[in-house]
Amino acid sequence: xxxxxxxxxxxxxxxxxxxxxxxxxxxxxxxxxxxxxxxxxxxxxxxxxxxxxxxxxxxxxxxxxxxxxxxxxxxxxxxxxxxxxxxxxxxxxxxxxxxxxxxxxxxxxxxxxxxxxxxxxxxxxxxxxxxxxxxxxxxxxxxxxxxxxxxxxxxxxxxxxxxxxxxxxxxxxxxxxxxxxxxxxxxxxxxxxxxxxxxxxxxxxxxxxxxxxxxxxxxxxxxxxxxxxxxxxxxxxxxxxxxxxxxxxxxxxxxxxxxxxxxxxxxxxxxxxxxxxxxxxxxxxxxxxxxxxxxxxxxxxxxxxxxxxxxxxxxxxxxxxxxxxxxxxxxxxxxxxxxxxxxxxxxxxxxxxxxxxxxxxxxxxxxxxxxxxxxxxxxxxxxxxxxxxxxxxxxxxxxxxxxxxxxxxxxxxxxxxxxxxxxxxxxxxxxx
Amino acid sequence: xxxxxxxxxxxxxxxxxxxxxxxxxxxxxxxxxxxxxxxxxxxxxxxxxxxxxxxxxxxxxxxxxxxxxxxxxxxxxxxxxxxxxxxxxxxxxxxxxxxxxxxxxxxxxxxxxxxxxxxxxxxxxxxxxxxxxxxxxxxxxxxxxxxxxxxxxxxxxxxxxxxxxxxxxxxxxxxxxxxxxxxxxxxxxxxxxxxxxxxxxxxxxxxxxxxxxxxxxxxxxxxxxxxxxxxxxxxxxxxxxxxxxxxxxxx
Numbered sequence: 001x002x003x004x005x006x007x008x009x010x011x012x013x014x015x016x017x018x019x020x021x022x023x024x025x026x027x028x029x030x031x032x033x034x035x036x037x038x039x040x041x042x043x044x045x046x047x048x049x050x051x052x053x054x055x056x057x058x059x060x061x062x063x064x065x066x067x068x069x070x071x072x073x074x075x076x077x078x079x080x081x082x083x084x085x086x087x088x089x090x091x092x093x094x095x096x097x098x099x100x101x102x103x104x105x106x107x108x109x110x111x112x113x114x115x116x117x118x119x120x121x122x123x124x125x126x127x128x129x130x131x132x133x134x135x136x137x138x139x140x141x142x143x144x145x146x147x148x149x150x151x152x153x154x155x156x157x158x159x160x161x162x163x164x165x166x167x168x169x170x171x172x173x174x175x176x177x178x179x180x181x182x183x184x185x186x187x188x189x190x191x192x193x194x195x196x197x198x199x200x201x202x203x204x205x206x207x208x209x210x211x212x213x214x215x216x217x218x219x220x221x222x223x224x225x226x227x228x229x230x231x232x233x234x235x236x237x238x239x240x241x242x243x244x245x246x247x248x249x250x251x252x253x254x255x256x257x258x259x260x261x262x263x264x265x266x267x268x269x270x271x272x273x274x275x276x277x278x279x280x281x282x283x284x285x286x287x288x289x290x291x292x293x294x295x296x297x298x299x300x301x302x303x304x305x306x307x308x309x310x311x312x313x314x315x316x317x318x319x320x321x322x323x324x325x326x327x328x329x330x331x332x333x334x335x336x337x338x339x340x341x342x343x344x345x346x347x348x349x350x351x352x353x354x355x356x357x358x359x360x361x362x363x364x365x366x367x368x369x370x371x372x373x374x375x376x377x378x379x380x381x382x383x384x385x386x387x388x389x390x391x392x393x394x395x396x397x398x399x400x401x402x403x404x405x406x407x408x409x410x411x412x413x414x415x416x417x418x419x420x421x422x423x424x425x426x427x428x429x430x431x432x
Numbered sequence: 433x434x435x436x437x438x439x440x441x442x443x444x445x446x447x448x449x450x451x452x453x454x455x456x457x458x459x460x461x462x463x464x465x466x467x468x469x470x471x472x473x474x475x476x477x478x479x480x481x482x483x484x485x486x487x488x489x490x491x492x493x494x495x496x497x498x499x500x501x502x503x504x505x506x507x508x509x510x511x512x513x514x515x516x517x518x519x520x521x522x523x524x525x526x527x528x529x530x531x532x533x534x535x536x537x538x539x540x541x542x543x544x545x546x547x548x549x550x551x552x553x554x555x556x557x558x559x560x561x562x563x564x565x566x567x568x569x570x571x572x573x574x575x576x577x578x579x580x581x582x583x584x585x586x587x588x589x590x591x592x593x594x595x596x597x598x599x600x601x602x603x604x605x606x607x608x609x610x611x612x613x614x615x616x617x618x619x620x621x622x623x624x625x626x627x628x629x630x631x632x633x634x635x636x637x638x639x640x641x642x643x644x645x646x647x648x649x650x651x652x653x654x655x656x657x658x659x660x661x662x663x664x665x666x667x668x669x670x671x672x673x674x675x676x677x678x679x680x681x682x683x
Contacts, residue, residue: 124592126599151599153562154463154592175563176472181602190598192636193681194606197566199473238571410465 016407018064018082019266019315019400020331020344026074028320030091033382034065035344036333039079041094042381047374049381052089054096060087064333067120071111076132078118080106086120086130086146100130100144110160110169117187119149119169121157126150127171129187147188150181156408158205164212164219168195168235172205174408178223180235196238203227204408209268211275216294222277224265226408230279230290232299244299250284264404269317271326271352276302278326278349280314282401287314287328287349289364305349307366311393312347315400324352329382332396332403343396344383348372441538448542451507454535459583460528462562462593468530470559474570482555483522498522498569501607502578503561504595506659508536508554510580512543513657515554517649521575524568525556533558562595565603572609576650579616581660584623596627598634605636608678613640617654617673619664624672637676645675 021034030050032041039060041050054060063082070077070091077089082105088098104122111118118130128146155173162169162183169183169191178198181191203226211232212219220241221233228247231240247263267280277290277299286306290299314328331344351363369386372378379386413421441453471477479487479496487496500518502510505525514523527533536556543551559568582595591597596616604614614637616627631637645651655661655671664671 148599150602153600153603155563177566179566189635190602192602192605192634194571194602196571197473197606199567202472410467412467 017332017334017399017403018066019403020329020333021065021068021316022318022327022329022346023068023070023077024318024320024323024327025070025091026072026321028323028325029074031318031327031378031382032068032070032077032079033329033344033346034068034079035331035384036064036342037061037081037083038342038384039065039068040344040382040384041077042374042378044373044378048377050094052094052096054087054099056096056099060096061085066105066107067109069109069111071115072113073115075115076111076118078109078111078120080109080120082106086118088118088130088132098130098132098144100146102128102146107157108160108171110162112162112183113164113166119160119162120146121160121171123156125152125155125157125173127157127160127169131188148190149187150179150191152177152179158408159208161208161210161221163221163235164210164217170208170221170235172208172223174204176201176203176205176225178205178208178221178233180221180238196235198223198231198233198235198238198240200231200240200243201225201227201229203264206265206404206408207268209270209277211270211277211292211294213274213294220292220294220297222268222270222292222299224268224279226264228263228265228281230265230268230277230299232292232297234297241297242299244290244301246279246281246288246290246301249301250281250288250304264401266315266400266404267317269319269326271319272322272324276352278317278319280317280328282404283313283397285311285313287317287326305364305366307347310345310390311397312345313393313397314347325350326352330393330396332399342384343388343392345388345393346372346379346382442542446542447546449535449538451535454531456529456531462528462560462595466528466560468558470564471567474566474568474573477568479522482524482557483552485549485552486522496522497573498524499574500524500576500578501526501561501569501574502580503565504528504579504582505536505556506532506581508539508556509658509661510578510653511536511554511556512539512551513653514650515551517653519550519553522553523555525554526559526561526568527556528558528560530558562600565607569607571606572612574607575609575612577604577608577612577614578654579614579627580654580658581618581664582616582623584618584620586622591626594623594626596630598630601630601634601637605634605678610678610680612678613648614676614678615650615654615673616675617661617671619660619669619671621670621672624674628672628674631674631676635681636678638679640675640677648675651675 023032030043061081065081067080080086084102086100090097109120121127127149129149130146152173155175159172172178180195182193205225207224210219230244232242264282269278275292279288289302315330318327326349328347333342348367443450500523502525511525585593618624
């Protein structure tokens with residue numbers, strides 16, 4: 001048996017990388033990018049970079065940031081990282097108003113619609129809730145304790161989302177499950193009433209988003225997964241309404257691609273409060289645009305928007321609620337074998353118009369760097385540098401793909417490898 | 433392996449499988465990623481495979497659903513007692529240990545062969561119920577759940593491996609119908625207290641009264657029907673039970 005191969009598999013943990021993340025303020029006042037332990041914010045109104053203030057710590061995060069998110073009212077930004085800290089920032093003063101310690105590494109965050117509760121999930125499958133009452137007006141730094149809200153049994157939670165009416169909290173995990181739980185009136189006592197389970201994915205669920213329109217204010221859930229599909233759900237019953245095989249569709253439209261099994265959906269973003277869904281797929285250079293018809297409850301592919309000129313495979317997508325822009329970022333922390341140790345590249349897609357959703361796709365353009373709001377200043381802040389070498393992109397895309405697979409896909413071992421691993425277990429207690 | 437007629441794993445006198453050929457460890461780690469097939473959702477559970485005489489494959493959509501679940505069924509003693517007590521109810525045992533599941537499978541098919549028409553309503557599945565319960569049962573589908581003599585996991589570090597725990601009770605409340613009953617019993621006093629306190633402090637469960645306990649024919653099976661229970665009785669040990677009903681939370 002090849003022992004060295006077994007060892008190599010275990011050493012992958014050392015080069016664990018985190019994908020770059022992006023989040024856009026609901027009124028497009030600012031945009032936040034996280035790469036590694038770096039949190040970079042650009043004020044779009046003022047046209048300048050933002051310096052964060054945190055009296056408790058420097059640097060703000062000591063390890064890779066895994067989740068960033070603005071609250072629906074835009075007053076808060078939450079960042080969570082592998083250093084087991086969840087930081088809550090005020091978007092007025094850009095001060096850290098609260099820093100919460102987690103027992104385990106944090107995998108996802110969500111903020112209730114009223115902005116009064118922050119929820120975060122850890123790698124052991126527990127969702128915690130932090131009460132933000134009393135935060136109003138009181139801008140001093142407070143260390144808060146989180147209370148357990150609910151738990152998926154020992155499964156990494158990949159995404160957390162509140163329903164648009166604030167009635168439910170939805171959590172997705174690597175065991176193919178989406179759980180819809182009633183968000184209680186007293187969340188600190190735990191959320192015990194499960195509304196439904198949305199079951200149908202055959203691989204880890206990677207991302208969640210709600211589609212919500214004037215006609216359907218309760219919203220419908222969309223999920224993306226490692227099984228290369230995007231699915232539409234009714235959360236009250238847990239019914240699967242439609243499945244869109246985006247992996248197959250992407251392969252079909254891009255005929256030069258041959259390798260399969262690498263079309264994991266990595267992020268979803270709802271555009272213009274409406275029926276358009278931008279989908280980021282691993283190994284797709286660009287994004288796929290889906291239309292969701294809520295009256296017939298179906299998902300349809302509109303087109304693939306390719307990004308020419310560089311190998312840009314987005315790792316995260318963001319959009320404000322009303323603007324006509326889709327923000328995309330690609331990048332990783334700790335890129336091995338490269339002189340720059342982290343990479344972030346920001347691109348923006350413009351031309352989404354509310355008036356005629358049917359003709360969407362014709363006017364879409366990828367903005368040139370000098371057309372971006374803030375232009376060079378924005379890129380310098382968010383990317384760290386204005387220009388990026390081409391060869392770094394593919395290495396970054398590969399690193400993200402490997403990291404995601406290592407984290408979320410169950411490892412399959414042959415019988416003899418399994419025996420070997422049992423013999424060389426490293427979880428035995430070491431006497432001190 | 434020898435031919436069927438002289439298969440040593442089957443007892444010649446009773447036709448039942450012999451336990452000594454199905455030795456297994458007493459404990460199994462519920463946290464490890466085991467590899468066994470799991471139905472995608474409750475409607476993917478193959479009823480005609482589990483209950484071939486009661487559910488034929490062409491009427492999969494029939495509204496006959498599994499109503500009792502014995503979680504950690506072990507060697508299946510409770511299932512077999514319940515089978516004749518509730519002949520119209522479909523029930524399933526869930527067990528994580530592969531060999532033990534094989535034993536129960538053999539035991540059921542042997543009982544079906546020697547008692548035609550009987551034991552058609554019980555079956556067993558190898559799964560980790562702590563992870564995959566919602567893949568087998570829909571909301572409010574079950575009327576009874578059994579947790580008999582579960583692994584005590586004494587160390588505080590391992591308490592999250594206990595099958596009765598505050599967060600898992602949320603999932604049990606989801607699969608149980610309103611009025612459905614959860615039965616737990618153990619011979620470990622510490623675990624008995626733990627299970628009782630978890631259930632007592634959960635807003636979706638209430639304890640059965642002494643009168644209700646007396647009227648329930650299932651209660652006495654808890655300590656007598658299972659192999660673990662008989663062992664405790666043989667050694668003159670004490671048992672601790674907690675029986676609770678699923679309720680609508682008071683708002």
